[in-house]
Amino acid sequence: MESEESLGNADKDDYESSAHSTPQEHKSFAEIAKDKLDSAGRELRRRLPMAGQLGAHLIHPRRLLLHSTPTQHTDVVLIFPKGLPDSMLLWLLQKLRGSRPRLQVCVRQHATSQCSAFYITADDDVLLQTAEEVHLPKLLKPEFGGGYKEFTVRDMHCFQKGTSAAELLNSQERGALVKHVLEAARAEPGDEHALEPALTLRPGQSIVPACVSRGVVASMFPLHDRQALESLRKKWVKTLFTPQPLDEISEYFGVKIAMYFAWLGHYTQSLTVPAVVGFIFWIWLGTANENWKDIAYVLFSLFNVLWACVYLETWKRYSNVLAYKWGTLDQRDDLLVEPRPLFQGEMGISPVTGRPEPQYAAWRRRVWRHCVSFPVMVVCLIVAAAATTAFLRAMDWWETRIVYFTWIPRAFLAIIIAIEEELYARIARWLNDKENYRLETKYENHLIVKIALFQFVNSFMSLFYIAFYLQDMDKLKEQLAVLLITRQVIGNLKESALPYIIENLRLAKICVDVFGAISPSKAPTSAQLTEMFEKKTDSSGGSPENNLINGGTEKDGDRRDSEPVIGQKVIHQAELESQLFKYDGTFCEYLEMLTQLGHVMLFSSAFPLAAVCALLNNAAEIRADAFKLCHVAQRPFGQRISNIGSWQHAMEAMVAVAVLVNCALIGLSGPVHRLLPDATPAQTVLVIVALEHVILVIVLALRMAIPEIPGWLATEMAKVEFQRREAIKNAHAPLMSECTSQDDVRPPSRNTATPTTPKQNDKPERKKINIGKIPEIPPFS
Incomplete structure (x- = not known):
């Protein structure tokens, strides 16, 4: 009854505002017809409130994505199938939290699907170290030669936006780096039967990709950046005749x-x-x-x-x-x-890198x-x-x-x-x-x-x-x-x-389950939901398994949040995106x-x-x-x-x-x-064969006549190489004075603009990052 009264008051306000929106005394036929239709719609919603709200859900269910609470401090989400034993979740959690470099993992249970999920991120030092390990190319500053060079932590100041990891790495690169760390977690001797009967592991096998391929992990995805995604929608999806x-x-x-x-x-x-x-x-x-x-x-x-x-x-x-x-x-x-995660074989030492693979x-x-x-x-x-x-x-x-x-x-x-x-x-x-x-x-x-x-x-x-x-x-x-x-x-x-239709039906069901008769368009704003979520407290006691999975030391705000989410009508971005198609x-x-x-x-x-x-x-x-x-x-x-x-x-x-x-x-x-x-x-066949050979020769001549690299690009690549050599010669920076190996200084005939990192036997001893001393910061504050 309370929701009906609030709905009726809102409809009354809408009616009054629409009634006074036109200053003219005499309305056109179209305006009168529109008012009649609006009035009929309001009367139908008054008599059948749930039907009206359900229609709004079916028409605009994607508004829920705009009003969901942003999932903070999360780069990658792992979704597990419903009913997966807590023992498997506990084992995977221990493996991921104990990985080197260290990951930050928070356990959640989604209210709408009753599925468990890991919200995963990494500290900035871990991301920078991983970026160096995967040889991520980044743009150098013009004074250091310009162009792309593989990132190194030691030379971070030489790269554009190299003041911090937040500026240097975009959301796409952060997700890829966290995924690389996840895939680096491999099974050790004694782990073979940890995930049985769903999966039998082999020593040295990458754990997370194997779980994804066998269904132990239902899906793994990085979160959307809402601002960048909305910009792409406007510039890319909603335009027809503009360049991509x-x-x-x-x-x-x-x-x-x-x-x-x-x-x-x-x-x-x-x-x-x-x-x-x-x-x-x-x-x-x-x-x-x-x-x-x-x-x-x-x-x-x-x-x-x-x-x-x-x-x-x-x-x-x-x-x-x-x-x-x-x-x-x-x-x-x-x-x-690096070998692909699902590559199988006996563990050994790589003769090139000296690493186990x-x-x-x-x-x-x-x-x-x-x-x-x-x-x-x-x-x-x-x-x-x-x-x-x-x-x-x-x-x-x-x-x-x-x-x-x-x-x-x-x-x-x-x-x-x-x-x-x-x-x-x-x-x-x-x-x-x-x-x-x-x-x-x-x-x-x-x-x-x-x-x-x-x-x-x-x-x-x-x-x-x-x-x-x-x-x-x-x-x-x-x-x-x-x-x-x-x-x-x-x-x-x-x-x-x-x-798109199936996904809208899914989101409509979520709207009805979470918000009841409240339309997503009338839901609180994201700021209000975030404030409400931060103020909530979890008064229910958790089971021993639940406390163990969450590490036993997690704050109340980091526990599984199925009941408070529904009670407070809060739904998180990660939970909604888990319902999207892979x-x-x-x-x-x-x-x-x-x-x-x-x-x-x-x-x-x-x-x-x-x-x-x-x-x-x-x-x-x-x-x-x-x-x-x-x-x-x-x-x-x-x-x-x-x-x-x-x-x-x-x-x-x-x-x-x-x-x-x-x-x-x-x-x-x-x-x-x-x-x-x-x-x-016979002569007809000879004519056809001769024509075929002529065309093949013309095709071959065209391939040889059109160079794969344009002349201006070759000039630009040589220019970048020359500027980098001059920077090395003038010793403008530690990067240029210390890195003098042949991998960084290559002849322009190789047609390349991205120098590789120095060889292991040429570079000086590198300052290492002590990962063990990085404090564990809860992903959600």
Whole structure:
């Protein structure tokens, strides 16, 4: 009753304010209608208050994110599944708190999901030491040569914003560094059975990644920075025709995600050329005579191949510019990079760094790859090709014999293709795990090869069947148009729209459970909630297990807070973000765009508007992917890369296949026969083969003629190197006077702008940070 009265008073105030908001005596018809609708809505909410509030939740549930209490002093959150034994939580807590360097861990229990969570951060000295350990590149001050150099604590004053860790490291880098410390916690002898039956550990195995892969940890994510995220939403998601803020994306989400959006933007911009040419060619087909149509068909097919080659080479140049700008152009040697957390092997001493790390014989990987992975991949490809061909033959038989309900075999084909893709993806990941690659880049590159090859067979088999077996160009055009449009629409709905709706329903349920009939728009402000949370006291006594998990010495404000949170109508930022979808990375996005690029390069001569469809789709795809990152998904951890990896090689291989396919289509579709009516079949084949070789030579010449590093970038890199040498010569700083090894002073012919740290045998003894003396500061005050 009290809530109804307060709601009625609020409605009355709203009514009075709206009644006096228009000074004119005579209102327009639209204003009168609006007042009537508002009045009806208020009457409905008065009679059905809960229904009105539930409607407000369903329409604006995301307001809860704005009114949640910010989670302070937390960089990474670990969410555990409901019902996980406290003994496992206690063991993991002891491992993380006892890690070196030391982490600060606070235990919480989320009120809405009843799941336990670890809120994790690290002291500034720990973060700086970890930044030096992972060789994080940071910008030097101009007086010390400028450009990027790997960070060292000793030379911190030489870096821009190097006065403190808070200024030097952004939120994305802090989350990545805390994640690195988490992954450094490894199992010791005697820990094998600590997490059974869920997981059996091996000595030397990284604990947290193993728990994530086996479901002991439900999710691990860094928290969003609200101010930076809101800025990205305004500049990136809510705009359509402005350039993407790539530098802000790189700073907030990391170089890997920023590189994907840079590639997608460059690809979309490049598509304008074949889109315009294809549109002109499509109009030309309706007005020209048969002879000119054949000439235009040949020229358009060759144009597609040459465009794709030029596009890939210009992307290489652009990606190198971005990598230099973001400090990733100069990558460390593979043997100096830390092994990936899930890399397995017997613990040993690295011959390069002298540190303990897993060791795995390379011959065992090669034996598995050649004796198991390759045969299994071949069998899967044969089965997929045979299944697709069988269903295509069944479709032809259905259309000629039954005629009606032709959608039935097409639906079965779509279902079979989806099942094959899901099944093969699981097989490919299992094979890749067994191959046990040391580096994350190697693991992902080999996974790209496996899945992209299968995707090529699965996605293009129907088009090859129609083009080269049935030799029906009209049906090929129809099938290509259907694939392009349906895949684009379904993909956007599946990736962004459906998760957004499901997530809104989740947040609406949280609104109702936590705030009852109070709309999130009428909830207290964040400052009021924070003040109320700081004043609350926990009067209930905790169980021995609860006290033990929280360390036994935690303050009352750091205990599990399920009851006070609901009672005080407080919900934390970390609890809300744990309900968001996990971002699965850029793998699926790259795979989708690679398939689309294949449709444009291989068969757009049969459907000239393919590039137009791709251009329109990608214009929406950029904002849909941005929307998913900024509104739907948990914040991913930032990663540093120098290029898009094997996706570049996959696209270059697609260009070679496009040369063969387009030349074959020219020979089969009839232009050569009509242009050379007196040629014999053997002569026609020779003409097609000669044309194919000419195009391949032109493609090779274009790759050699377009340098991967622009001239101005090479000049800029040499300039930075010269300035750094001059700084060393003049001894402007301890950094420049002490670091005189060949790793810091490199010849300009190496085309690099990021010097590495000095060698172990060249550098003086470094002042160490005594981690053991760092006081434990409670994450929440």
